[in-house]
Amino acid sequence: MPARSLARSAIITVTTLLIVMSNLLSPGAAHASPAVQYANPLAAQRADPHIFRHTDGYYYFTATAPEYDRIVLRRATTIQGLASAQETVIWRKHATGEMGAHIWAPEIHFINGKWYVYFAAGRADDIWRIRMYVLESSAANPLTGAWTERGRITTPWDTFSLDATTFTANGVRYLLWAQQEPGIATNSNLYIARMGANPWTITGATTRLTVPALAWETRGYKVAEGPSVLQRNGRLFLTYSASATDANYCLGLLTASASADPLQAASWTKSPNPVFATSAATSQYGPGHNSFTVSEDGQSDILVYHDRSYRDITGDPLNDPNRRTRVQKVYWRSDGTPDFGIPVPDGATPVRLLSYDTPGQAVRHWNYRARLEANVSPLADSQFRLVTGLSGSGTVSPESTNFPGYFLRHRNHEAWVEQRDGTSLFGADASFFRRTGLAGSGTVSLESANFPGYFLRHRGGQVWVEQNDGTSAFRGNASFILE
Structure with missing residues (x-):
């Protein structure tokens, strides 16, 4: 085989391998199936x-x-x-x-x-x-x-x-x-x-x-x-x-x-x-x-x-x-x-927020603190209903499945699952704009309703609401696939 053909074959092989590796690292390879809601x-x-x-x-x-x-x-x-x-x-x-x-x-x-x-x-x-x-x-x-x-x-x-x-x-x-x-x-x-x-x-x-x-x-x-x-x-x-x-x-x-x-x-x-x-x-x-x-x-x-x-x-x-x-x-x-x-x-069925860059790991609550974890048990700790935002239309609020009336909200940049107290501050802290994922198509990112440019993201195994710094790491941390 000519050298050019050998080189071209090697490029194709490496490209194919990179695509396979990319797929393995993507949410789709994390045995996740897309969210279905009824x-x-x-x-x-x-x-x-x-x-x-x-x-x-x-x-x-x-x-x-x-x-x-x-x-x-x-x-x-x-x-x-x-x-x-x-x-x-x-x-x-x-x-x-x-x-x-x-x-x-x-x-x-x-x-x-x-x-x-x-x-x-x-x-x-x-x-x-x-x-x-x-x-x-x-x-x-x-x-x-x-x-x-x-x-x-x-x-x-x-x-x-x-x-x-x-x-x-x-x-x-x-x-x-x-x-x-x-x-x-x-x-x-x-x-x-x-x-x-x-x-x-x-x-x-x-x-x-x-x-x-x-x-x-x-x-x-x-x-x-x-x-x-x-x-x-x-x-x-x-x-x-x-x-x-x-x-x-x-x-x-x-x-x-x-x-x-x-x-x-x-x-x-x-x-x-x-x-x-x-x-x-x-x-x-x-x-x-x-x-x-x-x-x-x-x-x-x-x-x-x-x-x-x-x-x-x-x-x-x-x-x-x-x-x-x-x-x-x-x-x-x-x-x-x-x-x-x-x-x-009753109402809309819940979804899970699976990490884009850490396949198989989902947002869950543990002693009310939100964190990222694989193989969550009980399952309901990682299930949230995306209801109409507490701060008004155009936003969503993630409501706990096994603790109805408790919502994923930020407090001092930390994400918690806490009971709604009826205040406007809580409503704003628990409301997010659902955006196309910062990591790209097929993912979602949740932007804080009261802190524009701040997104729900994971870091160090915990979940935070922090300002987008433009890095690829942040984009991956702040992107989720709905399962």
């Missing part, structure tokens, strides 16, 4: 929510209506759009016999070119004889197409069963569900089996995956129900709901390797504590019966669930109609496991 609650009086993103560009949403008498469906091109989308009743309960009462927990799936809705129902003459059923539609638009009843899902026992869901792993489709097994003194356990010749038939052995036995799984009732699977990072993460459907309701987690046989109970490990539970700080009670979807850009997993905005319930919680559908982003720890955090406050 407004909660997404839908009032809709429990057991299921959102399915289809290849036609629509999100499909179904949930339990509090009258327990019908299956509803809506669609929109965005998750937030589901909040105002027209709702269609695609099926109503029978007047007599099977499928005549307690129409619960519908899920919509697209399998082999057709739509399927899995749901639970009691009999009109025996409302607690709950079993699992399936509807099928071949229409392109399931809101307008006809639905065929494919009947009941047969399991090894003719007992209380509900919350069927389906997923594929390594090319095999499975059914997951909750059921009361004879000889076990629980309300419901979790089971798995392979699907057979069609989406309403199981085949082969049925495996019991877990029995509610821990204290947080047995409050009020001994319950494991509402399974849902999220597949990431070489693992299967199976969430489920536990305990009574009041403020005790919460999510548990089973984990298996993606290469393991999911039909083997030994493949799964149960987390010893709930992974998502009531938060009195954010006024969210009894979060549970979740599903998963993905954000519009395809970069973030979204947790879909229901809860209530109050703890105290008069009478049977199942007769209280005010469970509502909510959504929030799933975050991922450095070890590849999901961190669901806490159910966030």
